[in-house]
Amino acid sequence: MLIIDNLHASVGDKPILKGLTLSVPAGEIHAIMGPNGAGKSTLSNVLGGKPGYEVTEGSVTFRGEDLLALEPHERAAKGLFLGFQYPVEIPGVSNVQFLREALNAQRKARGEEPLSGGEFLKLAKDKAGLLKMDMDMLKRQVNVGFSGGEKKRAEMVQMGILDPAFAVLDETDSGLDIDALRIVGAGINAIMRSPDKAVLLITHYQRLLDVVKPDKVSILAGGRIVETGGPELALRLEAEGYDAVMA
Amino acid sequence: MTLATLPTRRDEAWRYADMDGLARLGVAALDQWQTIDVAAGESVTRCLVVGSSAPELHRFRVQLGEGARAAFFVTNAGGDYTRVEVEVRLARGAHFEFGGVTIGGAGVTREFVTQVVHAEPEATSNQTVRAVHWAGATGNFLGEIKVARHAQKTDAAQDFKGLLLEAGASANAVPQLEIFADDVKCAHGATVGELDEAARFYMMARGVDPATAQRLLVQAFIGDAFVALENEAEREALLDAALAALEGAGL
Numbered sequence: 001m002l003i004i005d006n007l008h009a010s011v012g013d014k015p016i017l018k019g020l021t022l023s024v025p026a027g028e029i030h031a032i033m034g035p036n037g038a039g040k041s042t043l044s045n046v047l048g049g050k051p052g053y054e055v056t057e058g059s060v061t062f063r064g065e066d067l068l069a070l071e072p073h074e075r076a077a078k079g080l081f082l083g084f085q086y087p088v089e090i091p092g093v094s095n096v097q098f099l100r101e102a103l104n105a106q107r108k109a110r111g112e113e114p115l116s117g118g119e120f121l122k123l124a125k126d127k128a129g130l131l132k133m134d135m136d137m138l139k140r141q142v143n144v145g146f147s148g149g150e151k152k153r154a155e156m157v158q159m160g161i162l163d164p165a166f167a168v169l170d171e172t173d174s175g176l177d178i179d180a181l182r183i184v185g186a187g188i189n190a191i192m193r194s195p196d197k198a199v200l201l202i203t204h205y206q207r208l209l210d211v212v213k214p215d216k217v218s219i220l221a222g223g224r225i226v227e228t229g230g231p232e233l234a235l236r237l238e239a240e241g242y243d244a245v246m247a
Numbered sequence: 248m249t250l251a252t253l254p255t256r257r258d259e260a261w262r263y264a265d266m267d268g269l270a271r272l273g274v275a276a277l278d279q280w281q282t283i284d285v286a287a288g289e290s291v292t293r294c295l296v297v298g299s300s301a302p303e304l305h306r307f308r309v310q311l312g313e314g315a316r317a318a319f320f321v322t323n324a325g326g327d328y329t330r331v332e333v334e335v336r337l338a339r340g341a342h343f344e345f346g347g348v349t350i351g352g353a354g355v356t357r358e359f360v361t362q363v364v365h366a367e368p369e370a371t372s373n374q375t376v377r378a379v380h381w382a383g384a385t386g387n388f389l390g391e392i393k394v395a396r397h398a399q400k401t402d403a404a405q406d407f408k409g410l411l412l413e414a415g416a417s418a419n420a421v422p423q424l425e426i427f428a429d430d431v432k433c434a435h436g437a438t439v440g441e442l443d444e445a446a447r448f449y450m451m452a453r454g455v456d457p458a459t460a461q462r463l464l465v466q467a468f469i470g471d472a473f474v475a476l477e478n479e480a481e482r483e484a485l486l487d488a489a490l491a492a493l494e495g496a497g498l
Contacts, residue, residue: 048452051444076454088449092467098450101463106454158453 001026001166001198007058009046016042018223019058027195031209031234032202034220035242040202041085043220044170048082049075062166077109079165083172087151090142095154096124098142099161106162127160131187148175156187167192168200173208185211206238221246263387263419265356268302268328280306287312287338294481296488298325298357307333311341318344320476322485323357324492332360337370345374346472348485350492352382352416362391365401377469378409380416381496391423394431401431409439410468412496457498465493
């Protein structure tokens with residue numbers, strides 16, 4: 001579903017990704033772990049198309065298409081979802097309005113009929129329930145006044161509503177307490193665990209992987225994938241640390 | 248009284264005006280004041296969408312009796328120089344509310360000029376102006392607040408925010424406070440900035456196209472100017488008029 005080949009990317013003049021190669025087929029949950037500064041967030045931002053990140057070499061193919069040639073909103077319409085490490089606050093715009101615009105823009109781009117207000121609210125209520133989030137929160141402004149944990153749960157509600165084929169989740173577990181981690185993890189499983197979907201799960205810690213069991217685990221260091229293994233690789237990292245495992 | 252000549256930019260209230268546009272309006276337009284007297288305890292609300300392909304000048308003189316209330320909500324989206332002036336005199340316990348949006352491009356100047364005179368104690372006023380411009384256009388808010396010597400417990404607030412969608416557009420805020428009483432609250436703030444790129448990317452990452460993202464962010468930005476307007480249909484009409492003007496903006 002996603003094929004990254006020899007990807008080089010820079011921020012400003014600074015090269016961050018230096019020949020990253022990774023393939024994630026449908027049905028797979030692939031965890032990316034790595035020390036600080038390895039390029040994890042750069043990878044997710046490049047995949048999402050954030051301005052300021054320049055791809056200098058290599059390619060990314062998503063569902064058979066050149067992902068890098070698409071604008072961020074076009075990538076979303078093709079089924080890519082980027083879960084933000086730091087979800088953005090948008091004062092004056094409600095979650096409901098934002099997500100309905102987003103969903104209907106995606107549907108329009110795919111040649112589908114827009115959802116009516118009633119249909120959308122029913123869907124939103126459904127997905128909010130999955131993440132144990134109150135509908136009242138969805139009527140509030142996007143992420144404004146939300147705690148760190150609420151923002152991450154709201155991200156997963158968004159993912160549920162938009163129903164992407166592929167999710168890149170950038171440290172979705174950061175800032176979550178133990179209960180919220182379980183709720184978010186269960187949400188990821190419910191929304192994305194499917195033979196025709198896939199997830200790139202960027203995380204620092206094993207604890208999320210206890211809930212969202214990865215099929216594969218890769219270590220990203222120095223801008224490249226240096227090792228790929230099964231779930232046991234994450235356990236070894238947790239027990240021994242990056243230096244020991246990568247030595 | 249008829250003014251023999253047009254004002255110049257040396258006149259404080261015309262400092263950022265489009266003098267060419269004013270000249271095309273002609274001297275006679277300066278005499279056309281609409282006067283509104285609101286009796287004690289009464290309330291008046293005016294919602295206006297101003298602007299056309301020709302210069303426009305709208306001048307209001309408002310007298311508020313004791314405990315009276317006047318509210319003006321204006322979308323100024325002219326295709327040529329468009330200026331709205333409101334002079335208000337507040338008696339004891341009166342309230343004046345002003346919400347204004349200047350929006351547009353095409354190198355045009357659009358402005359609000361207010362003079363709020365707190366002539367007696369315990370009157371309140373609140374002014375919220377938002378300016379959204381591009382393509383070399385200018386948005387101005389010249390707001391004068393005068394508090395008379397005995398007008399204690401005056402509470403006056405003025406808030407201006409400018410959003411420039413492109414380099415070359417400008418926004419000017421000129422708060423002028425003249426306070427002769429000592430037990431008063433007068434607050435004013437002015438900021439000018441650009442569209443929040445992080446918010447725009449966040450929206451696009453969710454599938455919202457760039458034009459819709461810009462519209463949503465501008466709508467949120469200008470919405471502040473009309474929050475005090477309770478009539479939802481009128482509020483929608485003012486917002487729609489402003490957002491219609493946005494159609495011509497670049498991304």
